[in-house]
Amino acid sequence: MNKKQSSPWNEIPLEDYEKHMSHNSVGQLEVLNTLTKKYLSRIKPKTCLFLGVAGGNGLGNIDNSITQNVFGIDINQDYLNKAKERYGETIASLELINFDITSDKKVFCKADFIWAGLVLEYTGIDKSLDFSINNLQPDGNLIVSIQSNNGVQSVSRSGIESVQKVGSIFQLIDPEILIDKAVKMGLKLIENEESFFPNGKSLKTFHFKI
Numbered sequence: 001m002n003k004k005q006s007s008p009w010n011e012i013p014l015e016d017y018e019k020h021m022s023h024n025s026v027g028q029l030e031v032l033n034t035l036t037k038k039y040l041s042r043i044k045p046k047t048c049l050f051l052g053v054a055g056g057n058g059l060g061n062i063d064n065s066i067t068q069n070v071f072g073i074d075i076n077q078d079y080l081n082k083a084k085e086r087y088g089e090t091i092a093s094l095e096l097i098n099f100d101i102t103s104d105k106k107v108f109c110k111a112d113f114i115w116a117g118l119v120l121e122y123t124g125i126d127k128s129l130d131f132s133i134n135n136l137q138p139d140g141n142l143i144v145s146i147q148s149n150n151g152v153q154s155v156s157r158s159g160i161e162s163v164q165k166v167g168s169i170f171q172l173i174d175p176e177i178l179i180d181k182a183v184k185m186g187l188k189l190i191e192n193e194e195s196f197f198p199n200g201k202s203l204k205t206f207h208f209k210i
């Protein structure tokens, strides 16, 4: 069995994931969507790539008159099918790719904006940065959002049990290590911010440029 087939992400129905992420005590889906909107309007990318795009959270903020090429990658084909159903008609350029970003640093595009919202926890810093750098154009932007637990358990209790499966591969990302590795790989940190959730956790977002 290869890594792609064995990922616990392939065992979680999108409905469960989205219910979990929208739960009052979690509240992450909306914050991630708002962050996507903010950085899309700041960067105004021609080509953007969403890593771990799932069901397309954030794609509703794409302005086709500005962004002419939109790529989304995910390890779960069912999630991509749903994203296509939701956004395939409104974003004509949308290309959804079923790929394990830890398997190969293959080049799919040269993006001026890569969005990685809550993905590094499952794909690791090194492979995610490698993959992103290979898919960024010179002067491109990489926005990474990571979870900060602030003493609360990693995969929150929302009553949706299937999502607990990803707890087995979840690794909390240390922001200092992320910045250090990114800088060593040639990225510059432009700015960072923190968004808090009702359950006490937060999202730390880092804007890097190559």
Ligand SMILES: C[S@@+](CC[C@H](N)C(=O)[O-])C[C@H]1O[C@@H](n2cnc3c(N)ncnc32)[C@H](O)[C@@H]1O
Pocket (backbone or CB within 6 Å): 007, 009, 021, 029, 032, 033, 051, 052, 053, 054, 055, 057, 058, 073, 074, 075, 076, 079, 099, 100, 101, 102, 116, 117, 118, 119, 122, 123
């Ligand atoms: C916590 S979700 C984040 C989803 C999305 N960014 C959002 O705003 O809701 C992580 C996503 O990364 C995907 N993923 C996990 N490991 C992956 C890998 N190795 N390669 C590609 N996608 C992966 C999962 O299937 C899932 O859709």
